[in-house]
Amino acid sequence: MNEKSCSKNYGEIYQVSTMSALLDGVYDGVLTYNQIKQHGDFGIGTFDHLDGELLAFDGKFYRLRGGSAIPLTEKDSTPFCTVTYFNPQTKYNIDQPMGKESFETLLKDLVPSENLYYAFRIEGTFKKISTRTVSYQEHYVPMTQAVAEQQSIEFENTKGTIVGFWTPPYAQGIAVAGYHFHFIDANQQKGGHVFDYVIDSAAVFIDQKSHMNLYTPTTKAFLNARLSRKNLIKEINLTEG
Template identity: 45%
Template sequence: MTSSIYQKSTMVALLEGVYDGTITKEELSQKGDFGLGTFQALDGEMLAVDGDFYHLREGEAVKVHSKDILPFAVMTYFKGRTEINLDKVLTQKELEQQLEANMSSQNVFYAIKVEGAFQQVKTRTVAKQNKPYPPMTKVAESQPVFELENVKGTMVGFFTPAYVAGIGVPGYHFHFIDEYKTAGGHVLDVTVEHVKISLEEKTSLELDLDNTQRFRNADLDKEDIQKEIEEVE
């Protein structure tokens, strides 16, 4: 369904160190042509756009192999029902205000594509972890950060309502890839210059839980879930 989002596992499971992959890229490609996620053992970021899947690691981008496995992903089929053209410099906060002005409600989901010229993009790509896996808040303390300036490319992401905190990332969650498909990562900060925004409302969520013993045994009842997500995002 074009109005549906498919999600593998939950954000709170990642926070607890549930990093073992349970779905392949090949299987995930049957769930959508647009999305984001991470890889086995938290080995970098995944970005999917126009049906092509990329592995963003150490600031670089390569194509994903069909048998690569992921512990967490968010996917949809993207049509871009609403289009907005911006021909001015906007900070991330100002960009988000533009997005919100074109949303009918903040109680539903949105798939969002931003493509064009960016003045700066600050990204990170989480590093591969070894067992026993540390919680993601510890991983974030030493995550490598990369800055791109005066670059063209595409941001792929989602808006998730606040009430879904723990299942997903509340608010905006974006990954970026440059026009040459050679660099990118999870977006920490961005300044856009001349971009086209495509926006699509999503009103259905298919949540596919991780059916492993590690997930079943994890302590996912967190009181400060919003604070922990902000620390890693």
């Protein structure tokens, strides 16, 4: 890939590889931090050999692993991530407690259609937030097996930032259809992939996207991967929690 600086495309989501490839154990990093940061200042993903969760906002990129948030180095690489230049058009304030189901229903009311892509940033205080981080995989195992080793971290009465995306149902397998969120605390020291939460109060920022740019690797693992999966939805539900 040409490492020449890319012009900022605020309407674009840039994605490395596909969720179906990740499910099939295509874990080798294909693009470095230096390459992906040319396509966005905000995003989520994972790392070479599933070594933690990726989170980025305000141009700061972190590896969330084992309860810690570690700034990236230029050699860190990813097999799967989604990034964008965050440019929100909508802001909404929440001033009362709201659980995951109610909040995600509210988000659908705040956007014009479920058929578009959106990036979300939620800044606030959380009564509870449940996260996990995937662990380094030395050898091939299906992702449904790899997540059995994930580390769970519970936060209570914590300030922080949720970063993530809405992917339309028709793109299931390319990414994770629906909401996919990662969290980092206000001190930018801990976080992980989000699977449950209760918001106390928060500011919600929404960025509607018009383009999806998909980078498909040419590695042997990707070329030989089984991307048409019979149990796709079941596997995604198991891995995403």
